[in-house]
Each structure stands twice: as C-alpha cells, then as structure tokens.
Amino acid sequence: MKIQSEQYQISKVQQDQRKLFVYWDDGHRSTFHYIWLRDNCYCSVCGDPRHGEKRFRIIDVPLDIKPLSVSCDSGNTLEIVWEPDSHKSIYNAQWLRQHCYSATEREHRQHRPILWDSNIVTNLPQIDYEEVQSADKSRLQLLEHLRDYGICFLRNVPPQKGELESFAQSFGPLLETNYGRVFEIVVDPEESQKSVANSQIDLIPHTDDAYQYAPPGIIFFHCLMANNDSSGQSTFVDGFKIAEVLRQEDGDAFDLLCRYEVSYQKYYSDRIDMRFSSPVFSLDSGGNLQEVRISNLFPAPLDLPEEAIEPFYIAYRKLMQLYTDPRYCLKQGLQPGELVMFNNHRVLHGRTAIGIQNQRRHLRYCSVDRDYFESWRRLLDRNLNFQE
Template sequence: MQSLNYRIDEQQARVLASIDGKEITLPALWLRERCQDTENVDKTTKHRLFDPHQLDTDLALTRVEKKSAMRANLTFSDGYSGEYDLSEFNADFDHLDGAPAPRPWKSDIDKSVFHVDYHSLHTDKGLIAGIEKFLTYGVIIVDNVPQNLEATIEVAEIFGHVRETNFGKSFEVYSRPNSSDLAYRSVPLGPHTDNPYRDPMPGIQLLHCLQNQAGEGLSTLVDSLSVLEQLKKEQPEGYKMLSEVPVRFRHFDSEVDLVERRTIIESDATGKVTGIAYSPRLDNLPLLNDEDLITFHNARKRLGQLLSAPEYEWKFCLQPGQLQMFHNTRVLHGRTGFDPNKGLRHLHGAYIDYDAPKGRYKLLKQKMRGQ
C-alpha cells in the first residue's frame, strides 16, 4: 500500500493528506460528507442517516481543533460540528480495497504457490491464506477434495455464493456427442473466458476432477495479466483498440439466446486492467474501416498466440480429488483433446461471483486482528 499520512492545520483550518510524499488539502465538502457521529451515521450498518447529495457546494471549514495526531473536531460553514477519526479515511486511498496486489505469472512459476489443502479451508487461518493466494495469482488448486458432486458445491460456498445459470447450479463436464457446448465434447479447447455472452460474466469458475481415466485432456491455465503486458509492448495501438472497441459474443441453444457486447480487454472503474473477455468460438469482429480492422485483428491474433505460447500457458493433469478455482476473466482455461474411448474424464463445475471472496477476506482479516 502507498505511504499515507495526515496533517491537521488549526491555523488555516485545513486537514491535509500526504500520499507517497505528495500533500493535498482535503476539500470541505469531501470531509463534511464523511462525518462520523451517530446522529448522522448508523452505528451498526455504517449507513448514512442523511442525504449528502443535498449538501451545499460552497461549504467551507470554519474551525479545526486538533484532539490528537489522528483526531480532530471540524466545524463547517453550514453549522455542523463533529469529531473525526482521520484513520477512517484510509480506505478511500486504498485502491485495492484491502486485497493483496495481483501478481502476474508465467508458466515457469513455482506451482506450489497455487496449492491449498481442502481441510485447511475449514479454519479461518487456512481460508485467509487460500483467498490471499487466489486474489494474488487468480487461481488456486485445492487438494484432497472428496470425490463427489456435493464437495464441489461445498468448496464453492466456502468462498462465496453459487451463481446459477442456464447450465444449472452446477455442471458436469464429460464427453457427450451433439452437446450444445464444445466443453462437453472431447475436442481440444484453447485458452478462453467462460460466458463472455453473459452480463455480468461469472467472476470465478471451479472445476473439480472426479475421474480422469483417459490419461489425456490436460488442463491449461494462463495469466492474461502477463500476456497483456507483452501485447502492450508489441502492439500499443492494437492493445488500445482491444481496450476500447466492443465485440459481440453470442451463445444459443434450445432454451436461450444470449448476446453481449464488451471489449476484449477488461478494466475496472479506476481504469486498472483486470483481465480479458476472450473466446474465439463465440466472438465476431467489429465493423471498422479497413485500416482499423487490420490493426484490431492483428492485435487479437497476437493475443491468441501469446495465450497459447509455452512461456505463458501452464499444462498439467488435474488429478482426481483436485479442484481448480480461477478468476474467469484473468486466468484463462482450456484443455487438450482426449480420446473418450480410453476412459472417463469427468469434471464437476460451478460458478461464483468475484466479490464474495474479497469481502470474506476483509472480514476475516478484521476478525483475526480483533483476536
């Protein structure tokens, strides 16, 4: 986290924040909205009991009284006066919102950093460690998971709430001729994002190996954050287009026809890149002039090459009793082809949303600090 300090200036009636050595004056309106007394903020929920949208824009600080290094009484031109704990502002400057910083990785990473034990997830300490690994690398491999369908849902609910889709609350992945999705065939699947045609896309996917008698059908994972760093160096203009020009994704079957338009490179509200929406089986080139279309296509083509390059893509055999859980838009997954006649390859999957593990991580950290 960045360096953060506060300064209370009684003489000029100011409160200042120093962020990585750069000092700024906190605006009166910004401070007034963040009043902390129980008459204006519910003690339990921390919800406001007033409407800050109706505050006057010409608010000013009329008096600042320092109580301690981190506490001050602030008086405003609208007549409000209240005591403030300046440490309550820390969260406003934490753009990771209490989560560990993502750490991009390539295929040569020590894979032991991904592994967690199923039994450890049933303790607060073990769950914090598991979520921290997941938020850092975008993937974990859970070992020693009971080989039944119920265990998949159990692990999903340790981290969050199961997201039901048209595929059901969960789904079983094994070879089915004439199925409505190629995931249920034995053909190879390149690195891809699941459900880019859905709004919102599932944030997290879990795939639990129940059987793998075929000895084939290797799982593949690749961190798009590392790939995007390279793509931006090689093709900055194309990278920009993939970040700004939406494409159309579609899935249909006998029960539903889903269409969504979104950019291939995904960013959060702060502009930080979070991953990609990528599925060559489901997208369509946008209609652009010839020059822009070539730029866009070349960037998309190079993105696909990098996602499958040995430097970035990790291939491994997911063993029975192992469950891979990955951030759907950050860590893309795939599979090599296999011969279903050699034996059953049976995975059980589910989706959860990305916000739940982040929220549980913060709450558990607070709980541990309190203890």
C-alpha cells in the same frame, strides 16, 4: 483495502479557503477538501458507520462549505464544526489516513497482482483442503492466492458428489447458469451440442460465458475421475500477464483491444440466444487491468468502423499468438481429489483434446460471484489482524 497495521497520529492541521492540510507524525501530508470531509461525516444524523449507510445528501450543503472551527484531540481525532448550521463531524485519525487520496497513498493502496506464465508450475498456489476447512488462516491464504494469482489448487478433496457444492456454498450462493447450478463435465456426444465442455475437441484458453453481461466470477472444477493417459489436461493462462506483455511489445495493439468491443454470441435450439460486446481488456481510471474477456469459441462478427477492421485483426492476431503460446500456459492434469478455483475475469482456461478410446474424465463445475470472495477476504483479514 488492507487494514493498515501502523498507528498514525496527527501532528498539526492547517487550513485554506477550500481544504484542510493534515500533517502526520511520519512526515506525510494529506489534503482533504472541505466538501469531501462533509460528505464523509457518518455521525448518527448523517449515516450509520456500522453498515456504510448514508442519510446525508450532498445537495444539502453548498460546494464552498467551510468550517467554523477545526480542532485535534491528542492527534487521534479531528473535530470540525461546519458553517452555517454548526453541524459537528468527528473523524478518527486512522480512518483519515486510510482514506487519504494523495497520489502516494493511493498508489500505496493499489493492489498489484502477481503475474505468471508456464513457470508457475514449479511453485503453484495451492493448499490442503482440510486446512482450509478447519482454519481461518488457511482460508484467508486461499483467498489471497485468488486475489494475487487469480487461481488456487486444493489437494485432498474427497472425490465424491456433493463435496463441491458444500465447499463452494461456504463462500456464497451458487450461480444459476444455462447448465444448472452444478454442471457435470464428461464426454457426451449429445450434451456436446449444448456445451463444448462435453466434447472431445481441444479447447483453447478462453473466458467462460463471454457472451453474458456478467460472466461467472470464481469458477470451481472438482475432479472425480481422470483419464489413464495425458489427454484432457486442463490449461490455464494468466490473462493479465499476456495483456501486459502485449502492452509492452505493441502499445497500439493493446490500445485497440481496450477501445473497441468484440462481440460474442451463444445460440442453442430456440432456448438460448445470448449476445454481448465488450473490449478485450477493461482498465480502471489509472490504466490498471480490471478484466480480461477472451473467447474464440463463441465469436460473433466484428461490428467496428470499417477503418478499424484491419488494424483490429492485426492486434487480435497478436493477442491470440500470446494466449496460445506454451510459454504462458500452465498445463495440469487434474486428478481425483483435486479442485481448482480461478477468477474467470482474469484467468483463461481450456483443455487438451480427449482421446476417443479414453473418456473417463469427469469434472464437476460450479461458480460463485467474485463479490463474496472479496467480502470474505476483507472480513477474515480484519478479524485475524484484530486477534493478533
């Protein structure tokens, strides 16, 4: 949640049997239930507000808890003394407004991703590597690109081994995968048995490691060498965009892909046998997209009720027509010294086929959990706002 720059004051409060009504100087009214207010007391007895640690247990008070008294200090602080133990809770006005759960305020706090198609090529979310390394504002801009677009390109990255790991680890620990912490993506017939990334074939856009319970979060590709021709170009598709297109064009097909699970599997030699099933689209309680999981590279047989098989295939075909449609695909031939980062839970990626006579392409791959990026974005946003 972005820190609000506005400073709000409480103009008055009113009470009924179950909740408190807070009126603000801008005309807005918040409703706070007593049980919610008591649950969110972070005094020294109930918890530690510095770390979000809670000691209070909701079962320690009745559901119909009521205040003995309510007072407001100059519109900046709300103080409540509770029945029956006279426990005192103090709430900062700005904190209350930031956590107001009225429909309008919850809508205001909802982040809206910027959806894109192939036209993004004319205005790529990109930034200079040295700027990110040297300035917090540029680093925050990078994180906001990832939040808004799900992808960001970095230019002028030294095309040498070690640079990728050093940069990625500045955000969080590298994930250990089936291929190690860093994976060399080159054409290699033997290694292609372990990973299609090392093959020459065309790879349609997909979610990496969809067969895992928790696929990689933010993926990094760093280019060290590129082909002399246009083969082996990286491709990217905004999974949120195609989901919304499908929702508008065929709501029933969209609902089927939210409801039923697709199965994925990865089997290699007696060393790996991974399987997972998940809906293609995962939504939050408000119907907003949270995750897209698509991979035609590692499918397992559908395991659905028999009456759902044919309708599901109709929906799934429509989806594939969208994510393989050039109108929605960003095609970029990464060059030495370029690095791309993207949210694997939103952006699908692939690659055009690599010509048999041209196999110079060398990318290095690693990934970091999304949690660390969200944490860094909040911290930088807060710190830079305080400095201003």
